[in-house]
Amino acid sequence: MAATPLWVPILQTVVVFAYFLLVTAVLIWAERRIVGAMQSRVGPNRVGPFGMLQTLVDGVKMFFKEDVTPAMVNRPIYNVAPLVGVVAGFLSIAVIPIGGEVRLFGETFTLVVADLSVGALWILAMGSIHVYSVFLAGWASNSPYPLLGGIRASAQMVSYEIAQALAVASVLIYAGSLRISDIVAGQAGDGLIAGMPGWYAIPLFPAFLVFVVGMVAEAGRPPFDLAEAEGELVGGFNTEYSGLRFGMFMLAEFMQVVTMSAIVVTLFLGGPSGPTFGLPDSVAWIMPILWFFVKMAAFIFFFILLRGALPRTRYHRLMDLGWKVLIPVALVWTLVTAVFVLIDEQGGLTNEARITMIGVAGAIVIGLLLAAPPRSKEPASASAAERDREEVAP
Amino acid sequence: MTATDPTPAARSDDEVFVEGADWETIVDAVVDDTLTVNMGPQHPSTHGVLRLILELDGETVLGLKPVVGYLHTGIEKNAEYRTWVQGTTFFTRMDYLSPLFNELAYCLGVERLLDIEVPERAQAVRVILTEFNRIASHLVWLATAGMELGTTTVMTAGFREREHVLDLFESQSGLRMNHAYIRPGGLAQDVTDDFVARCDALLELLPARIADYEDLLLENPIWRDRLEGVGIIDAEACYRYGITGPLLRAAGVPWDLRKAQPYSGIDAYDFEVATDDACDSYGRFLVRLEEMRQSMRIIRQALDSLPGGPVMVPDRRIAWPSQQSLGADGIGNDPEYIRHIMGESMESLINHFKLVTQGFTVPAGQVYSAVESPRGELGYAITSTGTNKPYRVHVRDPSFVNLQGADEMTRGLMISDVVAVVSSIDPVMGGVDR
Numbered sequence: 035m036a037a038t039p040l041w042v043p044i045l046q047t048v049v050v051f052a053y054f055l056l057v058t059a060v061l062i063w064a065e066r067r068i069v070g071a072m073q074s075r076v077g078p079n080r081v082g083p084f085g086m087l088q089t090l091v092d093g094v095k096m097f098f099k100e101d102v103t104p105a106m107v108n109r110p111i112y113n114v115a116p117l118v119g120v121v122a123g124f125l126s127i128a129v130i131p132i133g134g135e136v137r138l139f140g141e142t143f144t145l146v147v148a149d150l151s152v153g154a155l156w157i158l159a160m161g162s163i164h165v166y167s168v169f170l171a172g173w174a175s176n177s178p179y180p181l182l183g184g185i186r187a188s189a190q191m192v193s194y195e196i197a198q199a200l201a202v203a204s205v206l207i208y209a210g211s212l213r214i215s216d217i218v219a220g221q222a223g224d225g226l227i228a229g230m231p232g233w234y235a236i237p238l239f240p241a242f243l244v245f246v247v248g249m250v251a252e253a254g255r256p257p258f259d260l261a262e263a264e265g266e267l268v269g270g271f272n273t274e275y276s277g278l279r280f281g282m283f284m285l286a287e288f289m290q291v292v293t294m295s296a297i298v299v300t301l302f303l304g305g306p307s308g309p310t311f312g313l314p315d316s317v318a319w320i321m322p323i324l325w326f327f328v329k330m331a332a333f334i335f336f337f338i339l340l341r342g343a344l345p346r347t348r349y350h351r352l353m354d355l356g357w358k359v360l361i362p363v364a365l366v367w368t369l370v371t372a373v374f375v376l377i378d379e380q381g382g383l384t385n386e387a388r389i390t391m392i393g394v395a396g397a398i399v400i401g402l403l404l405a406a407p408p409r410s411k412e413p414a415s416a417s418a419a420e421r422d423r424e425e426v427a428p
Numbered sequence: 429m430t431a432t433d434p435t436p437a438a439r440s441d442d443e444v445f446v447e448g449a450d451w452e453t454i455v456d457a458v459v460d461d462t463l464t465v466n467m468g469p470q471h472p473s474t475h476g477v478l479r480l481i482l483e484l485d486g487e488t489v490l491g492l493k494p495v496v497g498y499l500h501t502g503i504e505k506n507a508e509y510r511t512w513v514q515g516t517t518f519f520t521r522m523d524y525l526s527p528l529f530n531e532l533a534y535c536l537g538v539e540r541l542l543d544i545e546v547p548e549r550a551q552a553v554r555v556i557l558t559e560f561n562r563i564a565s566h567l568v569w570l571a572t573a574g575m576e577l578g579t580t581t582v583m584t585a586g587f588r589e590r591e592h593v594l595d596l597f598e599s600q601s602g603l604r605m606n607h608a609y610i611r612p613g614g615l616a617q618d619v620t621d622d623f624v625a626r627c628d629a630l631l632e633l634l635p636a637r638i639a640d641y642e643d644l645l646l647e648n649p650i651w652r653d654r655l656e657g658v659g660i661i662d663a664e665a666c667y668r669y670g671i672t673g674p675l676l677r678a679a680g681v682p683w684d685l686r687k688a689q690p691y692s693g694i695d696a697y698d699f700e701v702a703t704d705d706a707c708d709s710y711g712r713f714l715v716r717l718e719e720m721r722q723s724m725r726i727i728r729q730a731l732d733s734l735p736g737g738p739v740m741v742p743d744r745r746i747a748w749p750s751q752q753s754l755g756a757d758g759i760g761n762d763p764e765y766i767r768h769i770m771g772e773s774m775e776s777l778i779n780h781f782k783l784v785t786q787g788f789t790v791p792a793g794q795v796y797s798a799v800e801s802p803r804g805e806l807g808y809a810i811t812s813t814g815t816n817k818p819y820r821v822h823v824r825d826p827s828f829v830n831l832q833g834a835d836e837m838t839r840g841l842m843i844s845d846v847v848a849v850v851s852s853i854d855p856v857m858g859g860v861d862r
Contacts, residue, residue: 073584265576343581343644345577345651347650348842
């Protein structure tokens with residue numbers, strides 16, 4: 035690698051972190067506005083244009099609020115826990131490119147902090163560390179609601195991490211690399227069918243679905259916000275937190291939304307790749323940044339819609355979904371992907387044969403899901419049983 | 429674990445239930461490997477200030493002890509020192525989500541003691557407004573249930589529609605809640621000229637909105653999963669506890685005081701009692717949705733056949749003497765009436781003075797009058813010793829009675845189900861604690 039001047043990595047770091055912080059701030063505002071619109075409310079509209087600076091003001095408010103530390107907490111862990119979440123959130127975005135190649139002052143570089151050779155593993159590792167933030171906060175608070183929240187969170191996140199990791203594994207097998215830039219490059223150009231993008235979401239659709247469901251659970255967002263569950267556990271793991279520390283949990287949660295959206299776009303939807311519409315090179319570099327933002331914004335919007343539309347799931351139903359549906363599906367699809375890749379290496383199949391097989395396999399998986407919805411409880415009576423039969427699979 | 433499995437640890441120390449007891453006593457009584465959680469009185473999902481002492485094994489509920497009294501207001505005792513008319517303004521504040529039912533049940537009892545017949549128009553307006561009140565109350569139930577189950581959109585939707593109903597109440601009584609509009613002998617004043625038009629507009633709006641809720645929730649797998657099979661209580665257990673209202677009807681018993689012991693001429697209208705045989709929270713959800721529809725049916729018929737005439741008994745020894753009228757500077761005492769008592773008739777002035785300060789006397793006797801409130805049988809046991817004040821008024825509040833079933837309904841479920849069950853009971857602490 036040619037020696038790059040020092041300002042390049044500094045610029046990369048600053049731009050990427052500032053970018054994600056900004057997106058997080060906008061997300062918080064957008065969520066309140068969009069959910070407000072869904073609920074025939076106005077949402078924040080006082081500070082700045084359309085209330086866009088509300089997030090900033092809230093941040094300042096959090097900063098100046100009294101920070102109460104309950105007497106019986108385990109102080110060191112209690113203090114560290116919120117930091118862990120924020121730091122893990124920041125670190126996991128370090129390997130995600132937010133745009134294509136940029137040429138500036140004669141230097142060519144990508145808008146990514148570090149293109150690690152184990153980038154995909156890095157993302158999973160940081161996701162695992164995020165669990166500690168929630169779990170330690172719940173444990174260190176020394177209070178029943180946070181404890182229950184912490185237990186819920188660790189069980190939920192650990193189980194969904196397995197499903198997510200398996201989904202990522204099929205991407206890795208398909209791409210043949212752990213490096214994020216290779217995964218992005220592998221999705222450039224046409225896919226199996228000419229004219230369709232080469233996104234991994236298409237050949238690996240079940241894995242994509244598993245990842246999307248898993249990321250909602252990982253981010254602890256409705257309908258899987260059981261660790262907080264303000265209706266049941268008051269605030270879950272963050273019940274005993276206040277002031278800036280509580281603000282850090284908020285930030286970490288919203289960072290998770292942005293991070294997860296960025297990751298799913300990178301792994302499954304081609305990252306920053308997209309058509310440039312024949313623009314001249316001098317402006318064409320903007321297009322990947324735009325594409326990445328649009329794709330990410332679509333997922334963020336999806337997160338917000340979920341929050342506005344759905345009630346919270348029950349804890350054991352969540353675990354059922356994770357262990358009995360997502361993990362088997364992801365596991366099977368990882369094996370199927372491996373078989374395909376092996377066949378490809380042994381000489382390969384025609385495109386038509388591949389598409390047919392993918393279609394058949396997909397149909398089988400969907401058929402299984404519809405045929406056996408996970409129901410563990412006995413129907414209460416004849417009419418409840420009738421309702422069960424009519425019910426669509428979750 | 430089934431819902432009827434009595435766990436020794438939870439059954440053994442029932443004295444906590446009775447005495448309240450200090451937190452230390454409660455914690456000491458707990459078997460080692462269970463967790464005792466004090467859910468409430470400050471908790472987002474306990475309908476105000478209900479306190480639930482949960483005994484948990486992991487997340488599984490071994491026992492639930494409701495502790496009530498945090499919103500005790502002493503209304504029953506207070507009423508013993510107030511005139512019969514003033515009582516209305518007290519009782520309307522008990523179950524604050526169904527104020528008109530409180531007024532109605534109390535006034536029906538007083539009227540029976542007085543042995544007077546309320547004018548037809550007043551009866552019809554009472555039915556219309558109480559049925560609207562039922563809709564408003566069920567909307568709040570829907571909203572809070574949505575909030576507690578984590579779907580904030582249902583919350584805002586429910587409160588939004590309820591606000592329209594409260595606007596109607598405000599236009600007639602001047603107050604959104606705690607109206608004191610139904611008085612012994614009739615109504616505080618006649619309905620406004622645009623009353624029918626306002627009701628029509630509401631009857632136009634509400635069915636579409638209720639259909640919206642159904643679109644959002646009926647086939648929502650998470651909503652159904654949260655409610656179906658959760659909080660089961662069958663008819664037998666309902667009889668045992670004295671549970672009435674949507675809980676009993678969701679257990680398949682078509683018991684409704686509007687049919688069983690009709691009041692205010694409600695038997696003249698054609699409607700059905702909504703029932704469901706699922707015995708669970710989802711069944712109660714369906715029953716309440718249907719009850720809103722049936723209430724609108726009743727209101728429609730009552731509006732179409734709304735009779736004219738007075739809204740207060742003609743007996744000037746009972747009817748509130750002062751009349752209100754709308755002047756250039758807003759609502760105030762009717763100048764005609766003021767001229768009459770101040771300038772024309774000394775006897776009228778004396779009568780006015782006596783009635784307003786002292787009130788009327790009610791013949792000695794005991795009476796129990798009950799109406800079907802949104803939460804079940806709301807009964808007023810009134811004792812009069814023949815004075816201008818009640819000797820004793822005891823209220824059978826359905827929230828209080830229904831809450832007894834909470835322990836049986838939640839046993840063996842998880843914490844998140846406790847929230848669903850308590851919301852499906854729909855207790856109003858103002859009524860429970862009184």
